[in-house]
Amino acid sequence: MRVHAQRAGALLGGLSFPALSLADWTVNMTPGVTGTSNDIFDLHMTIFWICVAIGVVVFGIMFWSIFAHRKSQGAKPANFHENTLVEVLWTTIPLVILVIMAIPATTTLIDMYDTTESDIDIKVTGYQWKWQYEYINEDFGYFSNLSTPSDQIRNRQAKGENYLLEVDNPMVIPVGKKVRFLLTANDVIHSWWVPDFGVKKDAIPGFINEAWTRVDEPGTYRGQCTELCGKDHGFMPVVVKAVPEEEYNSWVAEQRAAAEKERELTQKDWTMEELMERGEQAYATACAACHQADGSGAPPAFPALKGSAIAVGDITDHIDIVVNGKPGTAMQAFGGQLNEADLAAIITYERNAWGNNVGDMVTPKEIFDYKNEQ
Amino acid sequence: MSAVADTHAQDHHHGPASGISRWLLTTNHKDIGSMYLMFSFAMFLLGGTMAMVIRAELFQPGLQIVQPEFFNQMTTMHGLIMVFGAVMPAFVGLANWMVPLMIGAPDMALPRMNNWSFWLLPCAFLILVSTLFMEGGAPNFGWTFYAPLSTTYGPPSTTFFIFAIHIMGVSSIMGAINVIATILNMRAPGMTLMKMPMFVWTWLITAFLLIAVMPVLAGVVTMMLMDINFGTSFFNAAGGGDPVLFQHVFWFFGHPEVYIMILPAFGAISHIIPAFSRKRLFGYASMVYAVGAIALLSFLVWAHHMFTVGVPVAGQLFFMYATLLIAVPTGVKVFNWVATMFRGSLTFEAPMLFAVAFVILFTIGGFSGLMLAIAPADFQYHDTYFVVAHFHYVLVPGAIFGIFASAYFWLPKWTGHMYDETLAKTHFWLSFVGMNLAFFPMHFLGLAGMPRRIPDYALQFADFNMVSSIGAFMFGSTQLLFLLIVVKCVRGGEKAAAKAWEGAEGLEWTVPSPAPYHTFSTPPEVK
Numbered sequence: 029m030r031v032h033a034q035r036a037g038a039l040l041g042g043l044s045f046p047a048l049s050l051a052d053w054t055v056n057m058t059p060g061v062t063g064t065s066n067d068i069f070d071l072h073m074t075i076f077w078i079c080v081a082i083g084v085v086v087f088g089i090m091f092w093s094i095f096a097h098r099k100s101q102g103a104k105p106a107n108f109h110e111n112t113l114v115e116v117l118w119t120t121i122p123l124v125i126l127v128i129m130a131i132p133a134t135t136t137l138i139d140m141y142d143t144t145e146s147d148i149d150i151k152v153t154g155y156q157w158k159w160q161y162e163y164i165n166e167d168f169g170y171f172s173n174l175s176t177p178s179d180q181i182r183n184r185q186a187k188g189e190n191y192l193l194e195v196d197n198p199m200v201i202p203v204g205k206k207v208r209f210l211l212t213a214n215d216v217i218h219s220w221w222v223p224d225f226g227v228k229k230d231a232i233p234g235f236i237n238e239a240w241t242r243v244d245e246p247g248t249y250r251g252q253c254t255e256l257c258g259k260d261h262g263f264m265p266v267v268v269k270a271v272p273e274e275e276y277n278s279w280v281a282e283q284r285a286a287a288e289k290e291r292e293l294t295q296k297d298w299t300m301e302e303l304m305e306r307g308e309q310a311y312a313t314a315c316a317a318c319h320q321a322d323g324s325g326a327p328p329a330f331p332a333l334k335g336s337a338i339a340v341g342d343i344t345d346h347i348d349i350v351v352n353g354k355p356g357t358a359m360q361a362f363g364g365q366l367n368e369a370d371l372a373a374i375i376t377y378e379r380n381a382w383g384n385n386v387g388d389m390v391t392p393k394e395i396f397d398y399k400n401e402q
Numbered sequence: 403m404s405a406v407a408d409t410h411a412q413d414h415h416h417g418p419a420s421g422i423s424r425w426l427l428t429t430n431h432k433d434i435g436s437m438y439l440m441f442s443f444a445m446f447l448l449g450g451t452m453a454m455v456i457r458a459e460l461f462q463p464g465l466q467i468v469q470p471e472f473f474n475q476m477t478t479m480h481g482l483i484m485v486f487g488a489v490m491p492a493f494v495g496l497a498n499w500m501v502p503l504m505i506g507a508p509d510m511a512l513p514r515m516n517n518w519s520f521w522l523l524p525c526a527f528l529i530l531v532s533t534l535f536m537e538g539g540a541p542n543f544g545w546t547f548y549a550p551l552s553t554t555y556g557p558p559s560t561t562f563f564i565f566a567i568h569i570m571g572v573s574s575i576m577g578a579i580n581v582i583a584t585i586l587n588m589r590a591p592g593m594t595l596m597k598m599p600m601f602v603w604t605w606l607i608t609a610f611l612l613i614a615v616m617p618v619l620a621g622v623v624t625m626m627l628m629d630i631n632f633g634t635s636f637f638n639a640a641g642g643g644d645p646v647l648f649q650h651v652f653w654f655f656g657h658p659e660v661y662i663m664i665l666p667a668f669g670a671i672s673h674i675i676p677a678f679s680r681k682r683l684f685g686y687a688s689m690v691y692a693v694g695a696i697a698l699l700s701f702l703v704w705a706h707h708m709f710t711v712g713v714p715v716a717g718q719l720f721f722m723y724a725t726l727l728i729a730v731p732t733g734v735k736v737f738n739w740v741a742t743m744f745r746g747s748l749t750f751e752a753p754m755l756f757a758v759a760f761v762i763l764f765t766i767g768g769f770s771g772l773m774l775a776i777a778p779a780d781f782q783y784h785d786t787y788f789v790v791a792h793f794h795y796v797l798v799p800g801a802i803f804g805i806f807a808s809a810y811f812w813l814p815k816w817t818g819h820m821y822d823e824t825l826a827k828t829h830f831w832l833s834f835v836g837m838n839l840a841f842f843p844m845h846f847l848g849l850a851g852m853p854r855r856i857p858d859y860a861l862q863f864a865d866f867n868m869v870s871s872i873g874a875f876m877f878g879s880t881q882l883l884f885l886l887i888v889v890k891c892v893r894g895g896e897k898a899a900a901k902a903w904e905g906a907e908g909l910e911w912t913v914p915s916p917a918p919y920h921t922f923s924t925p926p927e928v929k
């Protein structure tokens with residue numbers, strides 16, 4: 029009965045206020061699923077209770093004074109001040125408490141910094157506004173983009189359960205293994221955070237930071253970028269799937285095969301229709317965030333591609349800006365981010381969509397040669 | 403008859419000039435103090451309006467009112483305007499009004515520079531606010547303006563932002579020099595350093611902090627200027643620079659900066675609590691030493707803002723210990739205020755209400771600060787709403803309530819009238835409830851994992867965000883009441899005595915209310 033009532037309530041709430049039915053009133057940190065996150069949780073609770081204890085004493089005395097020593101109650105002011113014993117005590121007692129607190133904090137910190145003897149290394153690169161995960165010993169890597177549809181963000185569609193915390197390709201790790209993350213960034217500083225692991229580390233262009241985790245429970249864990257990185261900083265979630273080891277191994281095998289296939293795509297002969305079709309999809313994930321799905325951009329920050337001088341002009345200039353980017357602007361070098369098939373498809377798409385009817389095309393092989401010439 | 407004529411003639415010679423030139427050309431510390439305070443309140447309303455935009459967008463998940471680009475401009479401008487436009491000028495205004503009155507000096511030591519340091523501020527903020535209307539928009543990289551987001555990837559208006567920061571820095575440094583020169587040279591005979599009022603002490607130390615760190619801020623924005631416009635690579639890794647260097651330099655300024663925003667409030671509260679407890683400050687000497695210790699330690703803790711940046715573990719431990727250490731003198735201050743109230747004879751007029759709320763809520767902000775100091779735990783808290791809750795608990799009830807407490811405390815001295823106590827108490831209670839409703843739930847949001855500086859959020863954060871926004875609207879709209887109270891108090895009201903409060907002590911209460919245009923032309927004797 030109660031369950032039904034709850035469901036009915038949720039349904040009602042959901043109809044009148046779509047956001048509220050899924051919301052909750054969590055007030056505390058959760059312990060998470062790793063040794064580190066549990067250690068952090070314990071530290072958090074210890075220092076919290078220390079604060080509560082100090083607060084009870086200090087506020088207790090204060091409220092007592094407010095209550096009992098009011099002029100309206102006829103209180104006459106006492107005339108005491110400066111008492112060396114009291115002053116020494118209220119300096120040393122907090123000091124001792126803090127030293128006691130510092131000891132477990134130090135141990136945990138040293139443990140968090142111990143990135144040696146890892147089983148798996150994953151390179152995490154922050155981009156505006158997506159993550160790239162490269163399994164450096166396995167020869168493959170991919171991008172992880174927000175998969176929440178823009179219609180949900182713009183309130184044209186009901187929001188899903190994992191609104192803003194879902195991606196197209198999550199990171200996959202095996203349970204029970206020490207995974208080391210090597211973090212860096214391609215443009216601005218980002219920060220990679222999975223609360224349940226107790227791992228948060230900045231991804232800084234030109235530097236490599238290290239962090240590690242060992243997850244014992246299979247599951248899907250969600251986090252977000254936590255360093256302001258521009259317009260879509262709120263829209264680059266982190267999703268990690270921890271799976272049993274056999275599942276992980278077969279996933280790796282699949283990925284390696286897929287990576288091999290991608291490489292073969294470059295050799296294949298492509299028709300204009302195939303390129304346009306692939307281009308539309310690839311454009312939506314890689315370029316639409318700035319240049320918009322209809323090519324209108326968001327001038328002056330992000331130029332329109334519809335009718336732009338480069339998109340309808342000489343094709344070499346077009347290939348150049350997409351492959352090499354434009355240093356010093358948000359237009360990144362996509363040569364290293366996308367495979368040749370996608371690059372060729374996107375460029376062809378841009379030249380022939382939204383009324384840019386140039387009519388020419390570029391093949392993945394030509395992109396491959398162009399990159400090699402450089 | 404002739405005596406009357408005489409005073410009249412004197413008034414004429416020494417009274418304020420009339421019209422706009424009174425304000426443009428004045429070198430009178432009271433006029434300049436009032437201008438600083440009015441400017442600061444205007445900026446508080448402007449920065450507050452931007453906070454309302456932020457909270458309105460965050461009222462519900464999804465993008466409703468503003469786009470992410472504009473949202474980022476709002477958070478950035480809100481932070482910059484509140485820090486540099488509302489809090490710092492308010493304290494300079496209080497210093498201008500009260501330091502000469504408290505030490506028995508006729509004016510500030512460098513009155514012309516005083517005029518200039520004020521008038522630079524409206525110029526700086528005109529430039530800063532005008533960036534909102536520029537192509538590409540206002541600065542959008544947070545008030546901490548981390549490179550390379552603010553350099554390579556910054557909007558074209560960044561150069562104007564840098565110029566505005568430079569002007570504000572010049573203004574602050576001149577203000578600080580003036581305070582130091584006044585305090586060290588113009589004290590009444592007999593007022594030794596250890597007899598100075600607490601507000602004077604805290605401002606002296608604040609002024610030294612300002613002189614130490616404002617040039618560092620100027621340095622870091624100059625390096626940005628070079629990176630953006632002259633092809634250097636201080637913060638650009640591709641050119642051999644280091645984005646982390648930016649953060650070290652910024653926070654070397656930034657951490658002392660947060661104490662710049664709180665120490666003068668410590669000083670003012672140390673007058674208000676004894677006055678309304680009708681009892682001496684418990685430990686004057688230990689209060690002075692505590693402020694000194696806080697100021698010195700504030701130079702050694704900057705990297706606690708950078709625990710997730712990848713500082714080596716030894717450095718990490720050093721900054722964690724140093725940060726924990728700074729809690730000790732801060733505790734001493736709180737214990738002293740409570741010991742002053744203990745067995746006093748308390749009344750709760752508006753200044754005392756704000757002062758008591760200051761102690762309670764600032765202490766809560768101090769507690770979350772202590773939690774943030776635990777480096778491993780900070781990995782979870784950092785850059786979440788827990789931090790937003792923390793710094794608003796120290797800035798709103800700390801700096802802002804400290805300023806309101808001071809304003810109510812000294813308004814009778816400034817205007818010669820008592821303010822409307824009922825309205826002031828209403829202002830207090832609405833602010834108190836609104837503030838807690840707005841900022842307490844942010845702790846929960848942060849602990850549940852909501853990052854800061856995001857225009858939209860996952861659904862589990864919806865409830866508390868709505869509560870927080872309601873509190874924010876309540877707090878924001880209440881501040882208009884303060885304007886009303888002050889205008890009413892300037893216009894009229896019950897006549898204030900020279901010593902407007904029964905328990906108040908100090909030289910400022912020996913001159914009539916309102917304080918005449920010129921005071922202490924002959925120095926008083928302090929025994």
Ligand code: HEM
Pocket residue numbers: 450453454456457477478480481482484485488489543544545546790794797798801802840854855856874877878
């Ligand atoms: C009127 C009441 C206020 C409200 C409702 C308010 C609200 C907010 C909110 C929601 C944020 C977080 C924005 C985000 O991370 O997305 C913020 C940031 C900030 N606030 Fe306030 N605030 C208020 C007053 C103040 C005051 C009085 C100060 C300073 C004295 C202040 C200083 C700051 C700073 C420095 C930031 C950080 C900006 C950044 O992330 O770069 N705020 N405020």
Ligand SMILES: [Cu+2]
Pocket residue numbers: 217218219253254255256257258260261262264
């Ligand atoms: Cu980000």
Ligand SMILES: [Cu+2]
Pocket residue numbers: 656657660703704706707
């Ligand atoms: Cu700090």
